[in-house]
Amino acid sequence: xxxxxxxxxxxxxxxxxxxxxxxxxxxxxxxxxxxxxxxxxxxxxxxxxxxxxxxxxxxxxxxxxxxxxxxxxxxxxxxxxxxxxxxxxxxxxxxxxxxxxxxxxxxxxxxxxxxxxxxxxxxxxxxxxxxxxxxxxxxxxxxxxxxxxxxxxxxxxxxxxxxxxxxxxxxxxxxxxxx
Numbered sequence: 001x002x003x004x005x006x007x008x009x010x011x012x013x014x015x016x017x018x019x020x021x022x023x024x025x026x027x028x029x030x031x032x033x034x035x036x037x038x039x040x041x042x043x044x045x046x047x048x049x050x051x052x053x054x055x056x057x058x059x060x061x062x063x064x065x066x067x068x069x070x071x072x073x074x075x076x077x078x079x080x081x082x083x084x085x086x087x088x089x090x091x092x093x094x095x096x097x098x099x100x101x102x103x104x105x106x107x108x109x110x111x112x113x114x115x116x117x118x119x120x121x122x123x124x125x126x127x128x129x130x131x132x133x134x135x136x137x138x139x140x141x142x143x144x145x146x147x148x149x150x151x152x153x154x155x156x157x158x159x160x161x162x163x164x165x166x167x168x169x170x171x172x173x174x175x176x177x178x179x
Contacts, residue, residue, distance in 0.1 A: 048123020
């Protein structure tokens with residue numbers, strides 16, 4: 001199995017992480033996503049399931065959470081949002097594999113329509129032959145119980161709001177490529 005560095009030259013896109021608000025991190029793990037490793041095919045394509053994610057030791061004052069998945073390597077100039085869910089209760093410490101298949105994650109939260117047009121997790125799906133793409137799964141610790149982001153907003157609008165309301169952020173990433 002090929003393992004890459006996050007900033008490897010094989011990835012055609014930019015690194016979005018430096019442009020985010022600088023906030024503390026916290027432990028985030030996944031049984032399904034390992035940094036630098038290729039995602040399993042079940043997390044890719046139109047019928048993909050979302051990976052398992054778990055976290056702990058959230059920053060003091062965390063009142064809710066958001067989860068996002070972003071591909072900075074999509075040939076759009078703006079990346080591609082695969083998943084954006086928010087107003088997750090702060091006492092939540094895990095999303096089980098497949099939770100992103102339902103718009104409310106089974107928790108009564110809001111999932112926005114991503115760039116795929118789906119109100120759910122959309123699997124890794126880079127254009128065949130383009131290059132490997134990074135998929136950045138992030139959990140955001142939020143300083144308010146409810147982010148006032150409209151249900152018809154884009155994930156970019158959520159990201160803008162998270163810039164001003166994140167107390168902490170953790171991410172894990174993997175890559176995928178269609179030959």
